[in-house]
Amino acid sequence: MHLWMKLALTALPVTVQSVLGQHVVDLTGDGWTVSSKALNISVPGHLPSQAHLDLYAANVIDDPYYGLNDFDLRWIPDNNWTYTSHPLGGLSTNSKASWLVFNGLDTFTTIELCGQFVGTTDNQFRQYTFDVTKILNNCKSKPSLSLNFGSAPKIANEIAKNPDSEKWPYGPQQLYEFPNRWYIRKEQSDFGWDWGPAFAPAGPWRDAYLVQFDREDSIYVLNTDLDIFRQGQINHLAPDQGKPWVVNASIDFLGSLPSHPSMHIEIKDVESGKVIKSGALENVHTSGQSITGSITVGADAPNLWWPTGMGKQNLYYATIAINGAQETLASVTKRTGFRTIFLNRLNITDEQLAQGIAPGANWHFEINGQEFYAKGSNFIPPDAFWPRVTEEKMQRLFDAVVAGNQNMLRVWASGAYSPDFIYDIADERGILLWSEFQFSDAMYPVNERFLEDVAAEVSYNVRRVNHHPSLALWAGGNEIESLELPLIQEADPDNYSYWVGQYEQLFISLILPLVYENSRSISYMPSSTNNGYLYVNLSATVPMAERYDNTTDGAYYSDTDHYNYDSSVAFDLSTYPIGRFANEFGFHSMPSLQTWRQAVDEKDLHFNSSTVMLRNHHYPAGGTFTHNYKNSSMGMGEMTMAVEQYYPIPHKENSVANFSAWCHATQIFQADMYKSEIQFYRRGSGMPERQLGSLYWQLEDIWQAPTWAGIEYDGRWKVLHYVARDIYKPVIIAPYWNYTTGDLSIYVTSDLWETARGTVNLTWVDLAGQRIPGNANTPISTQFSIGGLNTTKLFEASISDLDLPDNTNAVLVMSVTAHGRLPNMQGVSAFTHQNTFTPVFSNELALVDPKVEISHDAKTGLFTVEAKNGVSLYTWLDYPAGVVGYFDDNSFTLLPGEKRQVGFTVQKDETGGKWVEGVTVQSIWDQSTN
Numbered sequence: 001m002h003l004w005m006k007l008a009l010t011a012l013p014v015t016v017q018s019v020l021g022q023h024v025v026d027l028t029g030d031g032w033t034v035s036s037k038a039l040n041i042s043v044p045g046h047l048p049s050q051a052h053l054d055l056y057a058a059n060v061i062d063d064p065y066y067g068l069n070d071f072d073l074r075w076i077p078d079n080n081w082t083y084t085s086h087p088l089g090g091l092s093t094n095s096k097a098s099w100l101v102f103n104g105l106d107t108f109t110t111i112e113l114c115g116q117f118v119g120t121t122d123n124q125f126r127q128y129t130f131d132v133t134k135i136l137n138n139c140k141s142k143p144s145l146s147l148n149f150g151s152a153p154k155i156a157n158e159i160a161k162n163p164d165s166e167k168w169p170y171g172p173q174q175l176y177e178f179p180n181r182w183y184i185r186k187e188q189s190d191f192g193w194d195w196g197p198a199f200a201p202a203g204p205w206r207d208a209y210l211v212q213f214d215r216e217d218s219i220y221v222l223n224t225d226l227d228i229f230r231q232g233q234i235n236h237l238a239p240d241q242g243k244p245w246v247v248n249a250s251i252d253f254l255g256s257l258p259s260h261p262s263m264h265i266e267i268k269d270v271e272s273g274k275v276i277k278s279g280a281l282e283n284v285h286t287s288g289q290s291i292t293g294s295i296t297v298g299a300d301a302p303n304l305w306w307p308t309g310m311g312k313q314n315l316y317y318a319t320i321a322i323n324g325a326q327e328t329l330a331s332v333t334k335r336t337g338f339r340t341i342f343l344n345r346l347n348i349t350d351e352q353l354a355q356g357i358a359p360g361a362n363w364h365f366e367i368n369g370q371e372f373y374a375k376g377s378n379f380i381p382p383d384a385f386w387p388r389v390t391e392e393k394m395q396r397l398f399d400a401v402v403a404g405n406q407n408m409l410r411v412w413a414s415g416a417y418s419p420d421f422i423y424d425i426a427d428e429r430g431i432l433l434w435s436e437f438q439f440s441d442a443m444y445p446v447n448e449r450f451l452e453d454v455a456a457e458v459s460y461n462v463r464r465v466n467h468h469p470s471l472a473l474w475a476g477g478n479e480i481e482s483l484e485l486p487l488i489q490e491a492d493p494d495n496y497s498y499w500v501g502q503y504e505q506l507f508i509s510l511i512l513p514l515v516y517e518n519s520r521s522i523s524y525m526p527s528s529t530n531n532g533y534l535y536v537n538l539s540a541t542v543p544m545a546e547r548y549d550n551t552t553d554g555a556y557y558s559d560t561d562h563y564n565y566d567s568s569v570a571f572d573l574s575t576y577p578i579g580r581f582a583n584e585f586g587f588h589s590m591p592s593l594q595t596w597r598q599a600v601d602e603k604d605l606h607f608n609s610s611t612v613m614l615r616n617h618h619y620p621a622g623g624t625f626t627h628n629y630k631n632s633s634m635g636m637g638e639m640t641m642a643v644e645q646y647y648p649i650p651h652k653e654n655s656v657a658n659f660s661a662w663c664h665a666t667q668i669f670q671a672d673m674y675k676s677e678i679q680f681y682r683r684g685s686g687m688p689e690r691q692l693g694s695l696y697w698q699l700e701d702i703w704q705a706p707t708w709a710g711i712e713y714d715g716r717w718k719v720l721h722y723v724a725r726d727i728y729k730p731v732i733i734a735p736y737w738n739y740t741t742g743d744l745s746i747y748v749t750s751d752l753w754e755t756a757r758g759t760v761n762l763t764w765v766d767l768a769g770q771r772i773p774g775n776a777n778t779p780i781s782t783q784f785s786i787g788g789l790n791t792t793k794l795f796e797a798s799i800s801d802l803d804l805p806d807n808t809n810a811v812l813v814m815s816v817t818a819h820g821r822l823p824n825m826q827g828v829s830a831f832t833h834q835n836t837f838t839p840v841f842s843n844e845l846a847l848v849d850p851k852v853e854i855s856h857d858a859k860t861g862l863f864t865v866e867a868k869n870g871v872s873l874y875t876w877l878d879y880p881a882g883v884v885g886y887f888d889d890n891s892f893t894l895l896p897g898e899k900r901q902v903g904f905t906v907q908k909d910e911t912g913g914k915w916v917e918g919v920t921v922q923s924i925w926d927q928s929t930n
């Protein structure tokens with residue numbers, strides 16, 4: 001839309017927008033009241049918002065994230081909350097038709113306008129429109145809009161009680177806190193998850209409008225599906241990169257078109273302003289309330305969009321106009337990019353077999369025809385309340401993703417479909433978003449009403465985000481094929497094929513065609529972890545025939561999902577899954593002391609204080625009974641045992657310092673374990689499994705609690721995010737140690753696309769930093785050359801053959817420098833990486849106090865860290881509360897005599913620069929000393 005006019009209003013401070021023949025009242029803003037009749041509460045409301053947020057803003061409740069408020073505020077989701085607008089002013093007086101447009105209502109709503117019933121909603125993820133022409137024509141006064149939101153937990157329970165509702169032969173299904181989430185189309189983690197609270201919020205969570213038409217032939221754009229693909233492209237096959245681009249634009253609208261409308265497009269380079277295509281769309285046709293047309297663009301006309309680290313993020317504005325005989329009726333501009341992204345699950349070819357790749361099927365992504373190593377993590381809802389997720393916070397998060405050497409996030413299946421601004425940020429930063437439909441860890445109903453509702457949800461969201469070049473994949477849901485089907489097979493083996501049929505009905509027969517109808521550019525798979533498919537036949541009832549466990553020994557087909565809370569095997573490489581791609585894996589850890597202080601009282605700063613324990617939802621309460629110490633203590637115990645097995649045990653006299661050291665120790669274990677897995681998966685790129693991706697669980701936190709996150713709620717990096725950044729560098733060196741047999745091998749792994757050459761240094765020192773005589777039979781320096789997306793072994797020995805004087809007093813420092821070309825870059829770059837190995841775990845090392853010190857140079861802004869007396873392992877720079885940002889490097893090994901300069905990137909500062917004075921440094925030595 002363009003040519004908006006802003007009018008000042010007294011009744012409702014909203015923006016009124018107007019184009020030719022059309023009048024749009026923006027309903028977002030402050031002009032609302034939220035109330036509960038039953039509780040006799042009425043407070044100022046907002047749109048978009050949710051009841052918790054407005055009650056908090058009005059001081060009716062304390063911060064929902066504080067203490068145990070997630071349990072104590074259950075009375076909020078137990079009640080209805082009504083959002084009532086102030087009387088709407090500025091309405092058109094001669095409109096022919098009026099519509100309400102809601103871009104998101106969470107979730108069960110009864111809508112009234114001018115006291116008249118308008119309609120109801122029951123799906124958080126859909127866009128809803130209602131014709132209110134008659135109601136407005138008959139309204140005697142300025143109309144008020146009222147949205148009465150029902151209690152989602154109660155409604156879910158009522159549906160469950162209905163004898164006609166589906167039941168499954170096992171149960172309860174994956175139950176976190178509120179039951180029966182699978183019956184309703186609402187963010188599933190609103191009912192609890194093992195990393196988050198269960199607030200079950202309600203409210204108008206997205207924007208809303210009142211649209212009025214003064215003319216018959218006027219239209220309002222609801223949604224735009226812009227699909228850019230290579231001519232002839234089919235979602236599950238590799239696109240031909242030599243073919244021209246097809247740009248297909250399909251616009252959903254309200255109102256009615258004149259006869260013979262036409263469409264026009266202009267595609268303009270965002271940076272240079274150069275127009276690369278301008279002209280009429282061809283094959284224009286309308287179907288229902290959608291109009292579609294397409295045009296071709298020369299194969300090489302646009303500059304390609306690439307993910308970060310692989311080239312530039314070239315973006316284009318595509319402006320699509322819908323024209324009547326005389327004039328433009330509507331126009332939309334979408335920022336987009338030209339790229340193909342393909343999930344290759346095709347059979348392994350003979351050519352691949354000849355390269356040493358094991359038979360089976362591929363399972364990796366290809367960008368613009370090029371396979372690459374996907375590095376990243378899983379994105380969960382960044383807040384339990386979406387309306388308060390700001391663009392600024394998401395920019396900081398995505399900057400941390402880029403700084404973390406990640407190129408892909410999996411937008412996990414039981415939060416919400418991400419808003420466009422998150423895809424926009426990902427488009428700019430070059431972060432691919434593997435996106436999922438919102439179904440997770442449960443079987444779902446397949447009755448006709450449910451399927452119709454899901455169909456509307458799927459079409460709307462596929463169309464809404466399809467223009468974003470960051471969109472990488474659609475997956476049907478999370479852990480359904482790999483987790484739920486086996487559970488159901490165990491529970492009801494006799495009827496297993498019936499249940500598989502239900503799974504296929506929803507995730508293949510219903511959703512796959514909806515993706516294919518609305519996107520030629522994006523691959524689809526039914527569930528997050530799977531063994532691929534046998535064939536795709538689009539005219540079959542079940543158009544994708546899953547392979548399931550119809551596999552052959554020695555072949556690989558799948559991506560992997562791996563958790564093991566027995567920390568005694570955390571570094572036993574033989575327990576890691578071997579597959580083509582790792583889409584989730586991890587272990588939980590505590591957040592930092594600074595983050596705990598945001599959410600709990602000072603008296604609760606103890607590892608097993610009841611508040612800390614009950615904020616740990618691993619393992620989940622398993623129902624609405626809130627104080628399940630038994631379950632949460634199991635998760636606390638897992639963290640404790642992991643620390644006790646491998647690291648010096650904190651026992652500081654000051655209890656807060658001890659708590660902080662414990663929190664940090666759990667983070668060190670977490671980071672070490674992820675590093676061990678990531679380097680194992682990355683090495684797999686050159687192994688028979690041809691492993692081409694690792695996305696760990698999970699990128700960021702939804703609140704302040706023990707979780708799998710690498711980034712805490714306010715943006716502070718845990719040890720994990722630093723260590724992941726380090727081990728996601730393009731060229732890495734890593735040790736692979738079998739502590740049972742004593743075998744050690746060292747590999748260099750590269751995810752560059754071309755051969756790189758370089759040197760590796762292996763240096764043995766004792767903990768005082770003195771060289772070990774004869775370098776313990778280890779070659780000091782080795783040259784190597786390594787192919788693109790490959791790995792090479794540099795050294796192999798048994799620790800017992802190394803002549804180490806004392807295994808408890810030995811550190812191997814491994815460093816690599818490689819020269820090679822980054823994808824799509826001119827010229828050669830140097831890549832460096834350093835890693836550390838000790839032949840015993842840290843708790844057995846004869847640690848000495850390295851006397852690690854830090855200073856700050858106000859001129860350069862850099863910190864200098866130095867170990868004055870010995871090897872500093874896990875050197876950790878810490879910063880105080882009030883600032884968000886990250887150090888250039890952290891949790892590193894520092895040898896005596898070495899001065900490491902470290903900068904800090906400030907993302908947000910509320911201390912006026914004073915934070916610098918609060919920066920500290922410590923090492924593993926300090927963990928257990930006072």
Ligand SMILES: *[C@@H]1O[C@H](CO)[C@@H](O)[C@H](O)[C@H]1NC(C)=O
Pocket residue numbers: 080108109110148149150151
């Ligand atoms: C609560 O909201 C639901 C959904 O809008 C509605 O069906 C129900 O009638 C409401 N109940 C009350 C008491 O307002």
Ligand SMILES: *[C@@H]1O[C@H](CO)[C@@H](O)[C@H](O)[C@H]1NC(C)=O
Pocket residue numbers: 347534
């Ligand atoms: C892929 O391999 C399977 C055997 O695992 C075979 O049944 C199928 O026909 C092959 N598909 C194609 C397209 O060659």
Ligand SMILES: *[C@@H]1O[C@H](CO)[C@@H](O)[C@H](O)[C@H]1NC(C)=O
Pocket residue numbers: 354355356357685686690787790791
């Ligand atoms: C990796 O490098 C080895 C050794 O050069 C080579 O034999 C192998 O084919 C390469 N693997 C791939 C997938 O290119």
Ligand SMILES: *[C@@H]1O[C@H](CO)[C@@H](O)[C@H](O)[C@H]1NC(C)=O
Pocket residue numbers: 534550
């Ligand atoms: C197993 O896969 C083979 C092809 O690899 C196919 O011919 C056969 O029908 C499949 N069996 C089942 C039970 O799906």
Ligand SMILES: *[C@@H]1O[C@H](CO)[C@@H](O)[C@H](O)[C@H]1NC(C)=O
Pocket residue numbers: 571572573574575737738739740741
């Ligand atoms: C060491 O190797 C043995 C024998 O291959 C294996 O059973 C064990 O799991 C390995 N342990 C580690 C720590 O990798």
Ligand SMILES: *[C@@H]1O[C@H](CO)[C@@H](O)[C@H](O)[C@H]1NC(C)=O
Pocket residue numbers: 759760761781815816817
């Ligand atoms: C290896 O050591 C040599 C000699 O100290 C040094 O010049 C070189 O930069 C080192 N290379 C790496 C990769 O650390």
